[in-house]
Amino acid sequence: MNNQIKDLEKNSSIKAYYLIKTKKLRLTKTNKDFLDIVFEDKTGEIGGKVWDNVEKLKDTFEEGDIVYVEGIVESFNDKNQIKVQKIRKIYEDEVDVSKILPSAEESSEEMWNKFKNIIKKNIKNPFLLKLLEKVLNKYENKFKTWPGARKVHHNYIGGLLEHTLAVVDICDFLSTKYKLDKELTIAGGILHDIGKIEEIKSEIKKEESEKGVLLGHIIIGVQILKEESEKIIGFPESLLTKLTHLIISHHGNYDFGAYQLPMTKEALALHFADFIDSQMNIFENILKNHSGDSIATDYDYRIGRKLFAGDKE
DSSP, X not given: OOOOGGGOOTTOEEXXXXXXXXXXXXXXXXXXXXXXXXXXXXXXXXXXEEOSSHXXXXXXXXXXXXXXXXXXXXXXXXXXXXXXXXXXXXXXXXXXXXXXXXXXXXXXXXXXXXXXXXXXXXXXXXXXXXXXHHHHHHHHHHHHHOOSOSSSSXXXXXXHHHHHHHHHHHHHHHHHHTTOOHHHHHHHHHHTTTTHHHHBSOTTTOXXXXXXXXXXXXXXXXXXXXXXXXXXXXXXXXXXXXXXXXXXXXXXXXXXXXXXXXXXXXXXXXXXXXXXXXXXXXXXXHHHXXXXXXXXXXXXXXXXXXXXXXXXX
């Protein structure tokens, strides 16, 4: 039986392992509790409802848990959803979660090798080389598995590396096209989201750390940059300032969390590289999870609109 979410069909029975993406306790029109769930696996998302034994089940699993589910696939408002008959949190080592959890399409090792080749090809400044070497050696294991965000974009295993690699590729192109300081721009691309490694506590549950809540990944990134650069004798203050500016301005707008507007061409390039890759990832996610016959997706808060899903004829 194929229980991948993208292949589920109406009226089929399922016995499967999924990630709990969201879980909400809600009331029916008759004031009866039910659980409103979004399940997720490598192939997509599907809604689910727990109508029975809600009081007993509601505290037995949480968002970010892997669960074993039995149920029936139903259709509601032209969208499939699972009527849950049984659900429980998995036992330790019951299943290989890497086969369930959404993850980057490319393996972490393939992406990491591309990453290092870009550095080898483009970074010649000895101070930048030492800085990147220190940061990447320190955070390599987490960099390979960490999500790019908790909810908005690249929010899956390996998402941070996938996003960073794409941003660096775009920075490489823009630097050549507009005759920018390529080494600075690429280094900024590599470091722009490094703070997310300490902002997010786990690649599975994606909970925020204390630092993540109180400081956010931009400030954390600046702290990492300062800490590692201070270990390099003679690291130029001007270079540190320019790198810091790239990190604090990469969101591009105060409304989106930037601490400064981009004030150099390199900072502007990094901002748009980050923006286009994050937005494309959100679009891909919305379209992948669209089901039913409608030519438009549901409204999505992340982009403030619905998307055209293509002709269904």
